[in-house]
Amino acid sequence: MAQQxxxxxxxxxxxxxxxxxxxxxxxxxAPMPSEDxxxxxxxxxxxxxxxxxxxxxxxxxxxxxxxxxxxxGAIMRxxxxxxxxxxxxxxxxxxxxxxxxxxxxxxxxGIAEASKVTKIDISDDIPASVHLGALxxxxxxxxxxxxxxxxxxxxxxxxxSAAAGATGSMVCQIAKHVFGCRVIGIAGGSEKxxxxxxxxxxxxxxxxxxxxxxxxxxxLRKACPDGVDIYFDNVGGWILNEVFKQINFKARIVVxxxxxxxxxTTPAPGPSAYTQLIITSSRMEGFIVSNYAKxxxxxxxxxxxxxxxxxxxxxxxxIHGLSKAPRAFLKLFGEDGGNRxxxxxxxxxxxxx
Amino acid sequence: MAQQxxxxxxxxxxxxxxxxxxxxxxxxxAPMPSEDxxxxxxxxxxxxxxxxxxxxxxxxxxxxxxxxxxxxGAIMRxxxxxxxxxxxxxxxxxxxxxxxxxxxxxxxxGIAEASKVTKIDISDDIPASVHLGALxxxxxxxxxxxxxxxxxxxxxxxxxSAAAGATGSMVCQIAKHVFGCRVIGIAGGSEKxxxxxxxxxxxxxxxxxxxxxxxxxxxLRKACPDGVDIYFDNVGGWILNEVFKQINFKARIVVxxxxxxxxxTTPAPGPSAYTQLIITSSRMEGFIVSNYAKxxxxxxxxxxxxxxxxxxxxxxxxIHGLSKAPRAFLKLFGEDGGNRxxxxxxxxxxxxx
Numbered sequence: 001m002a003q004q005x006x007x008x009x010x011x012x013x014x015x016x017x018x019x020x021x022x023x024x025x026x027x028x029x030a031p032m033p034s035e036d037x038x039x040x041x042x043x044x045x046x047x048x049x050x051x052x053x054x055x056x057x058x059x060x061x062x063x064x065x066x067x068x069x070x071x072x073g074a075i076m077r078x079x080x081x082x083x084x085x086x087x088x089x090x091x092x093x094x095x096x097x098x099x100x101x102x103x104x105x106x107x108x109x110g111i112a113e114a115s116k117v118t119k120i121d122i123s124d125d126i127p128a129s130v131h132l133g134a135l136x137x138x139x140x141x142x143x144x145x146x147x148x149x150x151x152x153x154x155x156x157x158x159x160x161s162a163a164a165g166a167t168g169s170m171v172c173q174i175a176k177h178v179f180g181c182r183v184i185g186i187a188g189g190s191e192k193x194x195x196x197x198x199x200x201x202x203x204x205x206x207x208x209x210x211x212x213x214x215x216x217x218x219x220l221r222k223a224c225p226d227g228v229d230i231y232f233d234n235v236g237g238w239i240l241n242e243v244f245k246q247i248n249f250k251a252r253i254v255v256x257x258x259x260x261x262x263x264x265t266t267p268a269p270g271p272s273a274y275t276q277l278i279i280t281s282s283r284m285e286g287f288i289v290s291n292y293a294k295x296x297x298x299x300x301x302x303x304x305x306x307x308x309x310x311x312x313x314x315x316x317x318x319i320h321g322l323s324k325a326p327r328a329f330l331k332l333f334g335e336d337g338g339n340r341x342x343x344x345x346x347x348x349x350x351x352x353x
Numbered sequence: 354m355a356q357q358x359x360x361x362x363x364x365x366x367x368x369x370x371x372x373x374x375x376x377x378x379x380x381x382x383a384p385m386p387s388e389d390x391x392x393x394x395x396x397x398x399x400x401x402x403x404x405x406x407x408x409x410x411x412x413x414x415x416x417x418x419x420x421x422x423x424x425x426g427a428i429m430r431x432x433x434x435x436x437x438x439x440x441x442x443x444x445x446x447x448x449x450x451x452x453x454x455x456x457x458x459x460x461x462x463g464i465a466e467a468s469k470v471t472k473i474d475i476s477d478d479i480p481a482s483v484h485l486g487a488l489x490x491x492x493x494x495x496x497x498x499x500x501x502x503x504x505x506x507x508x509x510x511x512x513x514s515a516a517a518g519a520t521g522s523m524v525c526q527i528a529k530h531v532f533g534c535r536v537i538g539i540a541g542g543s544e545k546x547x548x549x550x551x552x553x554x555x556x557x558x559x560x561x562x563x564x565x566x567x568x569x570x571x572x573l574r575k576a577c578p579d580g581v582d583i584y585f586d587n588v589g590g591w592i593l594n595e596v597f598k599q600i601n602f603k604a605r606i607v608v609x610x611x612x613x614x615x616x617x618t619t620p621a622p623g624p625s626a627y628t629q630l631i632i633t634s635s636r637m638e639g640f641i642v643s644n645y646a647k648x649x650x651x652x653x654x655x656x657x658x659x660x661x662x663x664x665x666x667x668x669x670x671x672i673h674g675l676s677k678a679p680r681a682f683l684k685l686f687g688e689d690g691g692n693r694x695x696x697x698x699x700x701x702x703x704x705x706x
Contacts, residue, residue: 058632065632066632066633066634236628241623255627255628255630255631256631257631258628258631268625269622269623269625270594270622270623270624270625270626270627271623271624271627272621272622272623273623274608274623274624274627274637275589275608275611275639276639277608277637277638277639278608278609278610278611278639278640278641279411279418279419279639279641280419280639281419281638281639281640281641281644282638282639283636283637283638283639284627284630284636284637284638285630285634285635285636285637286628286629286630286631286632286633286634286635286636287631287634288631288632288634291634
């Protein structure tokens, strides 16, 4: 009997600039793993939802980082949720839902060690995909970045870039509705800005596409008459530099991402105004969410509570079918109008659009 | 009787680039204050030693900072030690030595409120000028920047830029001889590098004038085979960017100064490699020594002890006469071969060279 086939997306070339679908990230057939391949302690997983994240662009590069790069020819790495189809481990049963941080990746099916994946509870309140967003890396990144590094206090002014993005929108809501900060969201386009104000309840939204350079500085000054206490930065580039110029004494700059430069082939200019750190005795700090792995349980309890109380909401941009994942990845960098909420690939839903 | 005259240096113009002696900083006659001018609580001070510091360049600029700018036409601000000539306050007597943080400045004589100056003890071990260096802002800056922000632990690798400078040389010695770190000093020129190794006891010295760009990266990698845990930065610019590329997990970058850019008329490029903060979960923090004013006493006790035990030494570059101060200021930015240790102006010694 011929071996059954599944579909996967492989990293075939290291991208120069934006990853090219079909060249760098290639959707193709691959042997389908089966129950017979399982060793003790392993489970066979049907991947259901895969999420895409800007950090993946870093994993495609051949450089020393907090994780080794994805090897050429390998299935692209990514977080997913799926269901156990067969189990050789007593901790998991057929039908259980699991969160796979990197074990299955951009594939329809995969085999993982049971100890490496996390069993999750699914309910009407909390559907499976939420474990990839508000309760997943997104929510945890917002939670620890804001709380541990940003150290928000009631009445602080916080500025959030990529505020309409997956992480940014969580930060805005937690800062506003849990900590009582004055929240200024930066996003591209009036539609996103309106959403920040109407749906997330931020105090002010700045459209960086409309207000560049001096206009941006003025808009920021108007939105932050008392200066900036916390800047949660997802973008880097010129926006970071402009915010630097308006930070307060003992400000905290949370360096979560620098998406504006991720596809650059030469280094983007750094923030020349970083010397404001001296003048204001301020701090700028980066982090990786896995540093806080021991506290994920406590954080998820908080986040679940805030979801149920309606303090935080989330938006998903659902893409139907794994074949569309390479193209969808580019939405994170503004293509096809950009993403509207966290990108969730509904892996087996090829025929839905 | 004609009023007696003294000499002062005034800020007559805001410098563009390096301050020009005789144009921006002007040595001139001024009325000499006398005992008859004293109000209750004030003292008349004969300034003896004035020290020059790169931070003064910032005070000459018309911008919001941790201190108001020096006004045009005013006596240039600066730290000095001097002797009380007459007192209208019970806390100070004629002949007492006092530290004037900013009260007298670049002048031969001045009047200050007694409560604003600090009485100091002079001994054979600890001459007056040391209160402007190892026991003054220099020593305190090194102490709090290294200990509070750098958080050194035994065996940490620390890199110090402008290591042969006043603050840098203190940092090197405290890190090496008090905390037991592996210390790498960066300085310009082989003579300074040799001094770092022979006299301060650093583990490695890198001559940034000899090793630029790729060569510097290689030299740094060789000097720090286990990466960089702490970077005490006095210079900014391309050196900061190169060090960023070699920092370890949870590294601390102490932003003490950015002297490479102080005289720039356009902003120097920022460190494009700052995104290493994300990858390594590292922290970059600025500070002003006065944040720690409440702990100066405790710090001075530690520093005095280390001086007496020989754990730290200091070097002074003594300039004879206030008239030479405007020109001497440029040594801090590399002119006339640069300074060799803290610049001390021996104010009344005009005739000594």
